[in-house]
Amino acid sequence: MSDTTPDTVWDYLIQGAKVFDGIGELPVREDIAIADGRVAARGPDLDPQKAHKVIDATERWAMPGLFDIHTHYDLELEVAPGLPESVRHGTTTVVIANCSLGLAFGAQRKDGADPIVDCYARVENIPKDVLRATADRVDWKNPKEYIQHLNRLSLGPNLVTMVPHSMLRIEVMGFDASISRDPTEDELNAMEALLEQAMDDGYAGFSTDALPFHYLANQPNTRKTIPTQFAKYPEIKRLTDVVRRKGGVWQATPPKDSTMGTIKTFLLSCGLLHGKPLRTTVVAALDVQSNRKIVRLARLLARVLNSRLLRGDFHLQALAAPFKVWSDGAVTPLSEEIEELRILNETELEDREGRLKILNDPAYIESFKAMWMSGKTGFGLKRLKRLVRLEDYAFNRTLADMTIDVCPLREWQGHTFADVFARVKAANAEKPLEGSDAERALLEEHFSGVKDEGDFVLAMLRAFDRDLSWYTVSANRNERVVRNLLMDRQLLPGFNDSGAHLTNMAFYDGNLRALKLASDGGDIDVAYMVRRLTRDPARVFGVKGGGIEVGDQADLILVDPSALRRMDHNNTVQRQYREAFQHEQLVNRTDGVVPLVMIAGHPAWHGTSFDNALGQKKMGTVLDTTF
Numbered sequence: 201m202s203d204t205t206p207d208t209v210w211d212y213l214i215q216g217a218k219v220f221d222g223i224g225e226l227p228v229r230e231d232i233a234i235a236d237g238r239v240a241a242r243g244p245d246l247d248p249q250k251a252h253k254v255i256d257a258t259e260r261w262a263m264p265g266l267f268d269i270h271t272h273y274d275l276e277l278e279v280a281p282g283l284p285e286s287v288r289h290g291t292t293t294v295v296i297a298n299c300s301l302g303l304a305f306g307a308q309r310k311d312g313a314d315p316i317v318d319c320y321a322r323v324e325n326i327p328k329d330v331l332r333a334t335a336d337r338v339d340w341k342n343p344k345e346y347i348q349h350l351n352r353l354s355l356g357p358n359l360v361t362m363v364p365h366s367m368l369r370i371e372v373m374g375f376d377a378s379i380s381r382d383p384t385e386d387e388l389n390a391m392e393a394l395l396e397q398a399m400d401d402g403y404a405g406f407s408t409d410a411l412p413f414h415y416l417a418n419q420p421n422t423r424k425t426i427p428t429q430f431a432k433y434p435e436i437k438r439l440t441d442v443v444r445r446k447g448g449v450w451q452a453t454p455p456k457d458s459t460m461g462t463i464k465t466f467l468l469s470c471g472l473l474h475g476k477p478l479r480t481t482v483v484a485a486l487d488v489q490s491n492r493k494i495v496r497l498a499r500l501l502a503r504v505l506n507s508r509l510l511r512g513d514f515h516l517q518a519l520a521a522p523f524k525v526w527s528d529g530a531v532t533p534l535s536e537e538i539e540e541l542r543i544l545n546e547t548e549l550e551d552r553e554g555r556l557k558i559l560n561d562p563a564y565i566e567s568f569k570a571m572w573m574s575g576k577t578g579f580g581l582k583r584l585k586r587l588v589r590l591e592d593y594a595f596n597r598t599l600a601d602m603t604i605d606v607c608p609l610r611e612w613q614g615h616t617f618a619d620v621f622a623r624v625k626a627a628n629a630e631k632p633l634e635g636s637d638a639e640r641a642l643l644e645e646h647f648s649g650v651k652d653e654g655d656f657v658l659a660m661l662r663a664f665d666r667d668l669s670w671y672t673v674s675a676n677r678n679e680r681v682v683r684n685l686l687m688d689r690q691l692l693p694g695f696n697d698s699g700a701h702l703t704n705m706a707f708y709d710g711n712l713r714a715l716k717l718a719s720d721g722g723d724i725d726v727a728y729m730v731r732r733l734t735r736d737p738a739r740v741f742g743v744k745g746g747g748i749e750v751g752d753q754a755d756l757i758l759v760d761p762s763a764l765r766r767m768d769h770n771n772t773v774q775r776q777y778r779e780a781f782q783h784e785q786l787v788n789r790t791d792g793v794v795p796l797v798m799i800a801g802h803p804a805w806h807g808t809s810f811d812n813a814l815g816q817k818k819m820g821t822v823l824d825t826t827f
Contacts, residue, residue: 210235211801213251217262217758220727222734222747227723232262234754237801242750257758260795263730264748265292265357265755266711267737269692270451270483270517272296272324272700274303275316275334280780282356282815285787286698287804289709290794292755293358293738293745293823294698298451299323299483300409300428302364304346304398305371307338313375314418319366319426321417322545324700325533328417330781343398350822356804358755358820360741362451363398365408365439366427378427379416388438395442404741404825405448405479406439410455410465413536415545422546433464440468440478447827449479449741459497466501471511478513479740484695485516485685486523486675490596492589495685502690515740517694518685519707520714522770523675526605526704526786528666530555533704534595534674540564540571544661552665559662569654572597576653594674599653606669606775609642611635617670621656669703679770683717686732687725692740693732706773706786712793713769715759743823754801755820763792 210233218227219242233241233251248254268291273283277296286294297304301319308315316335321328340346343363350359369378372390383391395406409428416424440450450468455461471477485502487495498516505512525534531549535541543564547554558564575586576597585591599617607613612620626633627643628650646663650656660668676682686693696710707713711733718729738746748756767790778785797805799819804811813819 208233208235208240208250210240210251212253212255212798213246213248214255214257214262214756214758215246215248217257217260219748220261220263220730221749222264222731224727224731224735226727227261232748232756234798234801237754239748239750239752239754239756242748255758255796259760259762261726261759261761262748263757263759264734264746265757265797265799266290266733267293267295267741267746268357268696268698268711269295269481269694269737269741270298270696271698272298272301273698274301275320275326275331276699276780277350277353277355277359278334278337280815281353282804282810282819283699284356284810284814285708285785287356287797287799287814288794288810289712289788289790290757290759290797291357291698291708291711292757292797292799292804292820293360293743295360295362295404295451295737295741297362297364298407299411299414299453300364300366300407300426302361302367302407303338304343304361304363304403305367306341306346307335308367308370308375309335311374311376313370315367315370315375318375318416318418318421322422322536323414323426325531325704326700326702327549327781327783330783343394343403344401347402347822354816354818355820356814357799358745359822360404360743361402361822362405362407362449363395363403365406365431368394368439369427369431375427379421379424379430381430382432383435388435391435392438392442395439396446399443399446399448399825399827402822402825403448404743405450406443407451408436409453410461411453412455413533415536415542436465437468441474444474444476444478447742448825449481452480452482454482463501466505466512466514467510469505469512469514471513472509477511479515479742480513481515481517481692481694481740483517485518485688485691486695487678487681487685488594488675489601489673489677490586490589490591490593495681499685499688499690502688506690514690515692516690518682518688518691519676519695520682520686520693520710520717521707522673522677522682524671524673524705524773526669526671528703529661529664529668531666531704533701534672538571538593538595540568549666555665556662559658565654565658568658569652572654572657573652595672596674598672599656601672602670603672604668604670606667608664608667609639611639617657617660620660621650621653624650624656624659679717683720686714686717686729687721692737693729694737702778702781702783702785703775704786706788709769709772709788709790712759712764712767712790716764716767716769719761719764742826744826745823754798756798757794758796760793760795767793 231246469480575582734746795807
C-alpha cells in the first residue's frame with residue numbers, strides 16, 4: 201500500500217493509528233502519509249524523516265472524513281463558508297439544497313416576491329433579516345454560475361449540491377403561479393431542460409418535499425405550502441426520470457398523511473417498474489413517540505422497495521439522536537402540523553401583539569382547548585389511538601414531556617410544564633406554596649383563571665411568548681431502537697438538518713453519536729458505521745470521496761475512542777450567540793472526541809480549537825460527480 205520513494209517528502213505523517221478505511225472490514229494499525237492534499241502512502245512503519253510534521257495517533261482511530269447528507273447550509277455558506285459547527289465534529293463533506301430549497305437560481309426576486317425569505321423563514325426557522333442579508337449578496341442567476349460561486353468561497357467542507365424543486369418551479373413558472381397551478385407542457389419541458397443542464401454542470405441530483413410542516417412566510421400566502429408541494433405525481437415522475445437517465449440521486453420527503461401516496465411516489469425508485477433503479481434518499485426513519493407504527497412501516501417499505509423483485513435503490517435516513525426539539529413560545533417546526541399552533545407561526549416573529557390578539561380570541565381559545573385535550577379524556581377512537589401510540593400528530597401534547605429551558609421566571613427553568621401546572625393548580629386552590637414574590641405575582645396576573653391543561657398552555661404562551669424556550673423529545677427516545685435503525689442495512693445515517701432551525705434543534709454531532717452507538721458492538725460495528733458515514737453516502741450521491749486510499753483527496757479525521765466512550769451523547773447541546781448570524785443558535789460541543797480534522801490535506805480542527813485558516817482559506821470543493 202506504500203508508494204514511497206527515496207526522495208519523497210510528505211507534509212504530514214500520521215503514525216500508529218487504528219485505521220478504519222471505510223470499506224467495512226476490521227481496522228489495521230498503520231501510518232498515513234499526506235502530501236499535496238492527497239494520501240501519499242499508507243502502511244506500517246513509514247519513515248518519519250520524510251515528513252515535515254509527524255502526528256502521533258497511537259491511541260486514536262483514523263478514518264475518512266464523515267458525510268453529513270442532510271443539511272441546509274445553503275445560507276450559512278454565504279456568511280461562514282468554513283461551516284465550523286460541522287467541521288469540529290469530523291464532518292468533511294455536506295450535502296446542500298435538500299427539501300426542494302436552495303440558491304441554485306440566485307435570489308429570484310421578481311414581481312415583489314423574495315423566494316429566499318418567503319420559502320426559508322418558516323421551513324427552516326431562520327430570521328428574515330438574516331435571510332434578506334443573504335439574498336442581498338447573491339450575484340448569480342443560474343445553476344452553473346452558482347457552482348462557480350461556491351468554488352470561489354473559502355470552503356471548509358466539500359459540497360454536494362442538488363437542484364431544488366421549489367426554486368426550479370419558481371424559475372420557470374414565477375412565484376405566484378408556482379403555488380397556484382400546474383405547469384404547462386412548455387413549462388414542464390423547460391424544467392426538464394434546466395434540471396438536465398444542471399446535472400451536466402455538476403449537480404448530484406434533485407430534491408423535493410411533501411411534509412405537511414413547510415409553509416410560506418409571506419402575505420397573503422402564509423397558509424400555503426412551499427412550491428414543490430403543489431406538484432402532482434406526473435410532474436414528479438417527469439423530473440425524476442431526468443435524474444434516473446442521468447444517473448443522479450433524488451432526495452425526498454414522504455406525503456406523511458397519505459400511505460398510498462407514499463407508496464406510489466417511492467415506487468419511482470424501482471427498476472422493475474421504470475427500467476432502471478433511481479437512487480433515492482428519504483427523510484426520515486424516526487421512532488415517533490406519538491405513533492409507533494411509522495418507523496415499522498418505513499422499514500417495511502424500504503425492504504419491499506429494495507427487494508430483488510422491485511430492484512429499488514432506496515435509502516431512508518436515520519437520525520442518530522433523540523429528536524429533541526426546542527420551541528420559542530409556539531414557534532417550532534412541530535407547530536406547523538397543527539392548525540391551532542400553526543396560526544401563531546403565521547405572524548411575524550416580532551409581532552407579539554398579533555399573537556396575543558389570537559390567544560385572547562374566544563373562538564380561538566375554544567378551538568385550541570379542543571385540540572389540546574383531544575384524545576386525553578373520555579372514550580372513543582381518538583382516546584384509543586392515544587393510549588396505543590397511534591396518534592396523527594408528531595407532537596404528543598404531554599405536559600410531563602415538555603421541559604422549560606429558558607424562562608423569564610428563572611425558578612421554573614429545568615421544570616416540566618406538568619410541574620408548573622401543579623403549582624398553578626395549588627396556587628388557585630389557595631394551598632400553601634413556597635416560592636418567590638415574583639412567582640406569586642406572575643401566578644396572580646396570568647394564571648388565576650386556569651382551569652385545565654388547555655387554559656394553562658394558553659396562559660404560558662400569553663405570559664412569555666417567545667421569551668419562553670422549552671423542549672420535548674418527540675421521537676427516538678429508546679436508544680436501543682435508535683441503534684437498530686442505524687445498523688439497518690436498508691437505512692443510512694443522516695437527517696441531521698445541520699444549518700437549519702437555529703434555535704429549535706442541534707444535531708451537528710449526529711455522526712459522532714452514530715459512531716458511539718455502533719462502538720457498543722466492537723470494532724466490526726465501528727467499521728460498518730464508518731462505511732455508512734463515508735463510502736456509502738459517496739456512492740448514493742454519486743460523488744468521488746469517502747475513502748483514504750493512496751491518491752485520494754486527504755479528507756480524514758482522528759477520533760479518540762476513550763473520549764467517544766465518555767461523551768454524553770444525549771446532552772451535548774448548548775445555546776450560544778453566533779456572530780455570523782447576529783442571533784442565538786443551538787450548537788453541540790464534543791471537544792476532545794475529534795483531535796484532528798483534515799480537509800484536502802489542510803488541518804481544520806485541532807481537538808479544542810479551529811485552525812486559523814478555516815473559513816479564510818479554501819479547503820474543500822464542490823465534489824465531482826461520478827456519472
